[in-house]
Amino acid sequence: MNARPSSSRVDTAFQASLVLAGLGVATVLAGVAWEVLSLSGEALSKGGIGFLTGTTWDPVAEEFGALPALYGTLVTSAVALLIAVPLGIGSAVFLSEMATSRVATVVGVLVDLLAAIPSVIYGLWGLFVLAPLLREHVQPAVQAAFGSLPIFAGPPLGVGYGTAGLLLAIMVIPVITSVSREVLRAVPDTQREAAYALGATPFEVIKGTVFPFARSGLVGAVVLGLGRALGETMAVTMVIGNRYDISASLFAPGYTLAAVIANEFAEAFSPRYLSALAGLAVVLLGTTLILNAGARLLVRRVKGAA
Amino acid sequence: MSLASILVPLPDRSPPPARRVVTAPPAAQDEPRVAKMVVDSLSAYYGRNAVLRNVSLPFVERTVTAIIGPSGCGKSTLVRCMNRMHEIIPGTSVTGRVLLDGRDVYGGHLDPIELRRRVGMVFQKPNPFPTMTVRDNVLAGWRLTGTKPPDADAVVEDALRRAALWDEVKDRLKAPGASLSGGQAQRLCIARALAVQPDVLLMDEPCSALDPIATARIEELIHELAPSVTIVIVTHNMQQAARVSENTAFLYMGELVEFGATAGLFTRPADPRTEDYITGRFG
Secondary structure (H helix, E strand, C coil): CCCCHHHHHHHHHHHHHHHHHHHHHHHHHHHHHHHHHHHHHHHHHHHCHHHHHCCCEECCCCEECCHHHHHHHHHHHHHHHHHHHHHHHHHHHHHHHHCCHHHHHHHHHHHHHHHHCCHHHHHHHHHHHHHHHHHHHHHHHHHHHHCCCHHHCCCCCCCCHHHHHHHHHHHHHHHHHHHHHHHHHCCCHHHHHHHHHCCCCHHHHHHHHHHHHHHHHHHHHHHHHHHHHHHCCHHHHHHCECCCCCCCCCCCCECCHHHHHHHHHHHCCCHHHHHHHHHHHHHHHHHHHHHHHHHHHHHHHHHHHC | CCHHHHCCCCCCCCCCCCCCCCCCCCCCCCCCCCEEEEEEEEEEEECCEEEEEEEEEEEECCCEEEEECCCCCCHHHHHHHHCCCHHHCCCEEEEEEEEECCEECCCCCCCHHHHHHHEEEECCCCCCCCCCEHHHHHCHHHHHCCCCCCCHHHHHHHHHHHCCCHHHHHHHCCCEHHHCCHHHHHHHHHHHHHCCCCCEEEEECCCCCCCHHHHHHHHHHHHHHCCCCEEEEECCCHHHHHHHCCEEEEEECCEEEEEEEHHHHHHCCCCHHHHHHHCCCCC
16 A cells, blocks of 8 residues: 555645645635624724614714614515525426426526626616616506505605515526526436326425425525525615615615625725724624524424424 | 236227126136236337337236346336336337226326326335435325325334334334335335335336345245235346246347246246346346
């Protein structure tokens, strides 16, 4: 075994470089977190928990509360997932279980292209096409039908939580579709055959065996989509309405954490202001980590129960 | 036993005859024997490529029929045509007839869903559902189709006992299906197939992924099941065919070369190709 010492030296070097690469990733993450945390120290220590629960954002009076932006981030992401999860997983099921291989290839490439469109283009399209369309046709019709519900109250502006959520959904669908498609394709055919041989219909095969087998991977796809929705900055900034407020109506304009940071970074004239923006970044980072960990826990619990 | 003696007259598209019931003792050799399933002039295709050409075979009720032949001879395709699993692969087609109790399963009176509940299947590789418990695996045929057995506990115990697995798993019915060994997993798949009370059990090389001890257990199990279920077993292992089956069919290049009582086929093969195969000259 030791006849070729040179090969063991190569192995050692190879292993060392892998360890370095692994450490590098961890270092970058820790560095970013440390930098943002230390930058936000002033805002967080002065504001305390009030920074998280405050609803005022007044750079002149140096009063900073993150709640409206956090609320906007959560609401727009929730709307996005509500739309994108059924559509994204549905199209993945179509691509992996039903479509002929030629159709699956063509549509699959289109889906991947959709995922590759820069977000600023989505934003432009959202602002100039989607928002006017919603303002003139969809929102009045929805209000005529369900106007009494508080989530559809207020003037139809075209921009706001709902528009941002819808736009995010369109951006997230290709992510969920293409990951789910790979996950579903990884389900062995022997599983499908086992179910067919027991007299299951195609629907029962997918529901009873393919989905359970692919469950953790599908949750992974949704988490990936959620990550994109939470962090998406440019497109959301263009259609959210940029009003620092909390509103129950999906038609009302609002703000998200990422949008505030992007819009106000250039004008953060005082250290206190800059620190507050870094504080928003910490909240965004924390939200992402908590939701990610939550989803992982969910998968583990579902797995454990099975 | 000659081929003619076990063939029943085949009614064509007319109402089925009242099912003949074999009275006890079921294995008595001198009783009239009914062909539970009959494959009649069956050809099967992948695209334009014929993998099975004009095969006709009877499968006698409550006996074991083995299908042997070299790799790629169409033996798996043959059994997959018998429960219409062949057609779930895109681009496949079938001509000819497959009769179950005298009626063509491709004739439209029986949908494939119902057919597959009456003609169960066990695959080459054990494929229990890993996310389900052992118990739920046994009940999968019911659960997947949204139906409930009258007494689930009894169904589970009965199926596991018939599959000779009950004593090994009765204390861990809640364990995941993926936690069993290969041989146990295959017997779990047999229990799963038996739980919906099929008339026929198709076994597609059920031991090819198992070690010799697990294989012996499955073969023993096939013997125990034979009096109650019509079994068709595909195998590339001629010793196995000789051990478990009463009749054997030899397929070669998509065609039926020879069919007859197992003992006769192995000792006095009528066709030189059969002789070459069983003496190990090819395959």
